[in-house]
Amino acid sequence: MIDQNLKAEMQFLLDDAFEHRSSRRTLMQRALAIGGAAGLAYVFPRAVLGQGATPAASPAASPVAGSAQTGLHIPDTDGDLAENQVLRLAITEPRDMDPGVSTGYDELAIFFNIFDGLTGVDMLTGEVVPRCAESWEINADATQYTFKIRQDLKWSNGESLNAHDFEYSWKRVMNPDTMSKYRPAMHVIKNGPAIDSETDPMDFNELGVKASDDYTLVVDMEGPTPFFPLLTSTWTYAPVPQKVVEDKAEAWAEAENIVSNGPFKMTEWNHDQNIVLELNEHYYGEKPTITRGEYTIFPDDSTQQYISFENDELDIASPEGSDLERALADAEAAKNIHTFAQSNCRFITCDAKTAPTDNADFRRAIYAAIDRDTIANTILKQQFVPALNVVPSDIPGNNPDATNPVGPDAAKAALAASGVDTSNFTLEYSYRVDSTTKLVAEYIEQRIPEVLGFKVKLNPIEAAAWSDYVNSRHEQPFNTKYGSWGSDFADPSNWHNQNFVSQSDHYYLSWKNEEYDALCAKAVGEPDVEKRNELYRQAEVILVNDAAYIPVYRSLAFEAVKPYVVNLHMQPILAYVHLRYPKIAAH
């Protein structure tokens, strides 16, 4: 039973979140209406196209600019700043402190501060901005990029950094000896997939990236990739110091060895205790106001963080579960809790190769039977929001109208239309166990028999065994299983082309819709942003209507921030604190 007071507080926060979404949608429409210039100028701001370092020149024309209203934005102060500009944050123990290897654990919170890629994402606007590359050019069909690298770049040890370091670092990701866990991030670059071929792998030095001189980096793509400057802002594309990496092997990323190129450098990493970042005096750009980031390492996201925040040991924390409920129930404490929609979707995936889930009407019956409001508001205590379409609202080309009818009547009608005899049928649902998925699974187990009249058998799978289970679904039959995706970067191709098209089939559903595949193939290289987004919107209608992927809910981010932390900006994608923004106001 949720306390009424808490419920009101929650509703306030949720309204806030939805408000962001609707105002963002309006902004998107405006953005699309404004776009006027021809060709690729639609797709990215001018700076992205190498026409000068003024990214704000045509922000409205950028699909990325659409996310301006989403995320967390605490305005700057007019008042005095505190003497001591130290920010105290929470983190979990990094797993792969190596940008070329990491799949994206909490080490990203460090990478975004100590490494600087060719491009970055502006946390205020969500736009791509130039960083190590001062400008770039792109050929007519978006298959070749030429990056101009800044001439004043230095590593944190004072040595100079140039285009060759980027060539080395990107090829290193594909070097088998690196044992990178994020190799597919390089697959958009020419020969990337061939290097990873299982039958006849190509040498990793054939990757289509070349420093033609010290300050020019030429990249050949596998196919048209208009969103590539977004990709180069991600951690896998960060430069790593060749000399240190070769000298120290895996231990190069320990605090006593690490050399990096971002606005901060890592000076301390006491495992399981804390990480300290300090200003990198060799950084070319503007000096951040924060001079020191102190990260306390917590064993997991939910334990103790918020209690330390309450005890004034942290300036920013991410409360979860009962701590979050407690914080929101207290009017005073709730003032410090900020919430925003995250760029993700949790869905049920259906086996399209095995009866009865090979039947689209049957899948639509499951889609209709699930009451998403009950899941998000009652079962998950309003810490999540319902999802009727797949692609989240901060991604350009998402289609909030791509939904199917819901409710018990629609479910029964779809089941009748499917012609599937369910008299002795039991639907199996496999899921990766965590506190949230378990609750949702138990709801499904109870709801489906109520509405559709057949039983559900739950098959909980431990997190460590989940990849094996999913990967073996390629050949093995199943009925339904849990699935989720969070955006890596703000482009619809990161959803459709990366996961759902039959050539990719990331979740091993064996689902194939030729019209959908054709739309996505056409959309990915389409230079006109409006046409591109429209193609993706059409594709999402097919995706949802076929219901092999049944969207259910999305998560919200909750951040506890002390009132004296100002100018803090976070985007829904990769919502980490970039220390170059915040300031500590006098308090």
Added chain:
Amino acid sequence: MSRSAYVIRRILLMIPTMLAIYTVTFLLIHATPGSPWSNQDKPLPKSVVDRLNAAYGLDKPLWKQYIDYLMNVLRGDFGPSFSSRSRTVSDIIADTFPVSLQLGLVAMVIATVVGLSLGVIGAVKHNTMADYVSSFLSIVGISTPSYVVASLLVLILASWLGLVPTNGWDGIFSTKIVIPALALSFFPAAILARYTRASLLDVLGSDYVRTARAKGVQERWVIIRHALRNALLPVVTVGGVVFADIITGSFFVEVISGVPGMGRYFVTSISSRDYPVVLGTVLLFGFVITLMNLIVDLIYPLLDPRIAR
């Protein structure tokens, strides 16, 4: 058998024990479904998983992995950590074991002082109010899990009273040790109190105690010199194992108090299928336990000279 021969035999016996620990752990961890590359919401593609398996030798037949790892361990190489790339298992143990050892020693001192005192009071003041209080405290100590104790201590000492920080580690001379040390000593103190009380009560009724009293020894010395010395035999037996357990770390106490000790690696390495860390920590734990058993056996003759014969 001479004393040194006995010690040598006991040390040699540790070899098959350790080998058995290694074998059982190795088989169990590999029999558990799952892989080290599978801990996120987004599953890694099969091609990446295959490459990682090949790079770390996980694609080799099991018997080959068994021999390989054993040979590496004999050379002192406990392997890489799959979930903490920049460190090896030896690095992790070198970082975390000293922390757990220090914390464990402090907790054990507290447990010994508190536990023995409570036990002696309970036995000497048998069936009085003091006995009931001491028994009550030790039952509370035994039946309250350490994570409850640790959470309560955080709430009371850190949140309400503000005496100590909520979490962290700064060596044994910092106030940060208060919560984890108290939480960790709670259970062993209670165990030691129970054993001391029971065994002291047993001894206090025996003939030689009556003799000691009859010849006019002060009651204090009867307890300390005559009764307690014998009563400590079972206490030392239990204490050795409890001590080994404490100095190798406690998952809950470390997680709640933010102590960078070894205990958490027992649990997290298993759930993340970090095979080398599982094997490394279990082998170390097994070694400490067998070593403590040996030390306990060597202490017996000091307490009871009859055992040496």
